[in-house]
Amino acid sequence: MDITEYRRIIRPLLGDYRFHHSVCVSEAACELARQYGADEDKAQLAGILHDIMKDIPHDEQLGRMREYGVTLTEVELHAPKLWHAMLGAAYLHRVLGISDPEVLDAVRYHTTGRAHMTLMDKIIFTADFISADRTYSGVKQFRKMAKESLEKVMHAELAYTIESLAKDGVPIHPDTLAAYNECSLEMI
Ligand code: DGI
Ligand code: FE
């Protein structure tokens, strides 16, 4: 199946804004893949699919996770914004029959990051931050950094994520902290 067919599959699952965002992430991922020497088609694919379960109501997300055997830790249970990434990867595998671990992992970890991120993980995580539809203050700085170094931009994005979460007083997933610590140690 190619990217056009996957676009057709996600269209009814997503609202207009989220569909547009997914197309933008797909384009940003393709560009990053070209720059950093990853498979462009795969990056485009993971990008278009990364938020596939984002617009499903939270109670339905929980139900589907139960159905697909996705179990949640205490932190995950109290962080509904993380569910679409975990569920998304399970859906791609179980319903769409996608088996490529690079694609599945990039979707699974696009919100938290993790220790030992693959090149594709980093590309999708960063594409999600700098896609053309993003307008938050600071996005221009991240776009500039992404052109200079994937390591540098990952470190800055994770610091930004952790800072925002701490400001809001919400739990921080261990994978987010592990990703941040690993980046920090590499920067020293
Ligand atoms: O799905 P998107 O909006 O495109 O972006 P995303 O999947 O990166 O989700 C971003 C949201 O996820 C943002 O509101 C912060 C939240 N998030 C990221 N890491 C963590 C987290 N929330 C909690 N509670 N803990 C985390 O570690
Ligand atoms: Fe997401």
Ligand code: FE
């Ligand atoms: Fe993100």
Ligand code: FE
């Ligand atoms: Fe996204």
